[in-house]
Amino acid sequence: MTRLWNDPADFADEMIEGFCAANARQVRRVPGGVVRSTASPRGQVAVVVGGGSGHYPAFGGLVGQGLAHGAAMGNLFASPSAQQVVSVARAAENGGGVLLAYGNYAGDVLNFDAAQDKLRAEGIACESVAVTDDLASAGAGERGKRRGIAGDLAVFRIAAAAAEAGYGLGEVARAARLANDRTRSFGVAFSGCTLPGAEAPLFTVPEGRMALGLGIHGEPGIGEEAVPTADGLAELLVTSLLTELPEGVAPQGARVVPILNGLGSLKYEEMFVVYRRVARLLEDAGLVAVDPHVGEYCTSFDMAGTSLTLFWPDEELERLWETPVDAPGYRRGAVAPAPERTDVPRASASAAEVPVADEASRAAAATVRASLAAVAAVIERHADALGRMDAVAGDGDHGIGMRRGSRAALEAAAAAHGAGAGAATTLARAADAWSDRAGGTSGALWGVILASVAERLGDQGRPEARAVAAGISAAVEGVQAYGKAEVGDKTLVDALAPFGTELARAVAEGAALPEAWAAAAEAATGAAAATAGLLPRMGRARPHAHKSVGTPDPGAHSLALITEAVANVLRHERN
Numbered sequence: 001m002t003r004l005w006n007d008p009a010d011f012a013d014e015m016i017e018g019f020c021a022a023n024a025r026q027v028r029r030v031p032g033g034v035v036r037s038t039a040s041p042r043g044q045v046a047v048v049v050g051g052g053s054g055h056y057p058a059f060g061g062l063v064g065q066g067l068a069h070g071a072a073m074g075n076l077f078a079s080p081s082a083q084q085v086v087s088v089a090r091a092a093e094n095g096g097g098v099l100l101a102y103g104n105y106a107g108d109v110l111n112f113d114a115a116q117d118k119l120r121a122e123g124i125a126c127e128s129v130a131v132t133d134d135l136a137s138a139g140a141g142e143r144g145k146r147r148g149i150a151g152d153l154a155v156f157r158i159a160a161a162a163a164e165a166g167y168g169l170g171e172v173a174r175a176a177r178l179a180n181d182r183t184r185s186f187g188v189a190f191s192g193c194t195l196p197g198a199e200a201p202l203f204t205v206p207e208g209r210m211a212l213g214l215g216i217h218g219e220p221g222i223g224e225e226a227v228p229t230a231d232g233l234a235e236l237l238v239t240s241l242l243t244e245l246p247e248g249v250a251p252q253g254a255r256v257v258p259i260l261n262g263l264g265s266l267k268y269e270e271m272f273v274v275y276r277r278v279a280r281l282l283e284d285a286g287l288v289a290v291d292p293h294v295g296e297y298c299t300s301f302d303m304a305g306t307s308l309t310l311f312w313p314d315e316e317l318e319r320l321w322e323t324p325v326d327a328p329g330y331r332r333g334a335v336a337p338a339p340e341r342t343d344v345p346r347a348s349a350s351a352a353e354v355p356v357a358d359e360a361s362r363a364a365a366a367t368v369r370a371s372l373a374a375v376a377a378v379i380e381r382h383a384d385a386l387g388r389m390d391a392v393a394g395d396g397d398h399g400i401g402m403r404r405g406s407r408a409a410l411e412a413a414a415a416a417h418g419a420g421a422g423a424a425t426t427l428a429r430a431a432d433a434w435s436d437r438a439g440g441t442s443g444a445l446w447g448v449i450l451a452s453v454a455e456r457l458g459d460q461g462r463p464e465a466r467a468v469a470a471g472i473s474a475a476v477e478g479v480q481a482y483g484k485a486e487v488g489d490k491t492l493v494d495a496l497a498p499f500g501t502e503l504a505r506a507v508a509e510g511a512a513l514p515e516a517w518a519a520a521a522e523a524a525t526g527a528a529a530a531t532a533g534l535l536p537r538m539g540r541a542r543p544h545a546h547k548s549v550g551t552p553d554p555g556a557h558s559l560a561l562i563t564e565a566v567a568n569v570l571r572h573e574r575n
């Protein structure tokens with residue numbers, strides 16, 4: 001149970017503020033996350049890690065000399081937005097290019113890839129590595145689909161050590177990929193975690209039972225069995241990991257770094273009892289344990305559970321592994337003090353001026369603002385239910401992300417409209433704010449949806465129904481181009497596509513916007529409900545596809561709620 005918070009929607013921000021206040025010697029806050037507060041040699045590759053919040057010391061706690069140069073810190077259990085990653089990478093970049101390293105989750109991949117494109121377009125050399133250590137999340141034949149859990153530490157450390165050793169960007173990326181190829185993890189949990197403000201844990205495990213193959217969120221495991229003894233658990237973890245040795249690792253005499261990771265509320269003492277047996281089993285298997293780790297490296301709020309990671313260094317990786325580290329959440333060896341960095345941007349950019357708009361467009365901007373107020377209100381009412389729906393096969397954060405995104409969009413729209421902006425600028429500002437504040441998969445996609453519509457509205461004249469329908473068609477295309485989901489994959493595309501088709505049809509037949517929108521919203525609502533019967537093929541729910549049958553896709557459901565809320569605003573404005 002997470003017990004202490006103010007407003008749950010502000011939890012991640014307030015946590016970061018306190019974390020930086022407590023660790024000013026090593027980290028400094030920048031928009032989107034943190035960077036080292038110490039200076040690094042000019043030309044050194046900057047390693048920027050990141051992911052959702054709720055995993056301390058991942059990700060901000062792993063920033064400091066010898067480890068990451070910066071961390072993009074997203075909302076709870078949701079990837080940082082592309083804007084956050086870009087902002088942290090710009091602040092961390094030091095003339096040697098940037099390596100982005102993160103766990104392989106749909107939201108992270110979307111946002112870090114978009115950030116990489118943007119950084120490259122700005123002339124900053126950039127490479128990426130997505131960590132894929134979790135055995136339980138996909139078979140050996142699909143290693144690229146596996147998610148990243150505590151193996152993050154091994155990959156991040158090697159990348160950072162390679163940067164400290166003066167490797168160029170390509171070589172840092174090569175070393176990090178090699179470390180990823182040589183890292184495997186497997187985890188179990190005895191109870192689920194509860195997000196701040198939530199009434200119930202994301203999942204529960206019956207008393208006396210243990211869920212196998214848990215990740216670092218609320219995703220369901222791949223099996224369940226009675227809680228074994230500490231020795232029994234050690235045997236299960238070691239046996240599972242030794243069934244899949246990385247290529248190039250010979251079982252006899254191999255050197256291995258074991259990392260026994262606590263997921264949030266398992267006692268260190270319990271983990272030491274487990275590790276006692278892990279150490280013996282590795283020895284019995286003819287392996288040499290190097291620099292064993294027992295502690296918390298990548299947690300899942302208050303989840304009671306543990307994972308074992310085996311990192312198999314070759315000579316080069318073992319040499320890099322010896323690099324000393326001084327980060328708030330992780331220390332190793334003795335680091336020579338470095339001077340304080342003096343050139344870190346502290347404040348976020350001030351709001352840009354709004355382009356000139358005529359009266360008709362400003363009136364349309366008022367409708368945009370009213371629509372976003374209705375969107376924020378409907379999401380507020382359904383946030384908990386959306387989270388529960390997402391927890392059936394996903395990570396339970398859909399309500400939190402949508403709440404943060406829709407609130408931020410409304411604030412940005414109100415500010416723009418208040419400053420005299422037209423419809424396009426008002427909605428474009430809302431789009432940026434939504435994706436930036438919400439992060440995750442749906443945050444990125446809602447940014448695309450709103451931005452696509454904004455582009456068709458213009459800041460002069462009242463937008464016609466045809467422009468709105470064209471904007472929604474562009475949104476369907478944009479979301480599919482970005483997220484690669486097809487109709488039938490059980491995503492928000494299943495509601496957005498019929499919404500777009502129906503809107504275009506009704507408008508083409510001459511209906512006014514309120515009527516056309518209402519008909520399209522009805523189509524979206526029906527299509528969202530029908531997703532209950534589908535098997536998910538994309539996103540977080542994919543590994544637990546069968547569990548989600550009978551429950552609609554949360555992203556499709558929230559999209560339908562939003563279209564209905566906007567239909568009400570348009571209907572009301574007409575009357």
Ligand SMILES: Nc1ncnc2c1ncn2[C@@H]1O[C@H](COP(=O)(O)OP(=O)(O)O)[C@@H](O)[C@H]1O
Nearest residue numbers: 107398401440441442483485491492539554555
């Ligand atoms: N590739 C994709 N294309 C379109 N929509 C997607 C895709 N992946 C996931 N989604 C949508 O995102 C929703 C989950 O959103 P959310 O929980 O906020 O993000 P995250 O999974 O990053 O935590 C899903 O219910 C689904 O509708």
Ligand SMILES: O=C(COP(=O)(O)O)[C@@H](O)CO
Nearest residue numbers: 051052077079105106107440
């Ligand atoms: O969950 C995380 C990001 O994945 P999403 O796909 O955005 O849910 C995060 O906690 C790990 O980076």
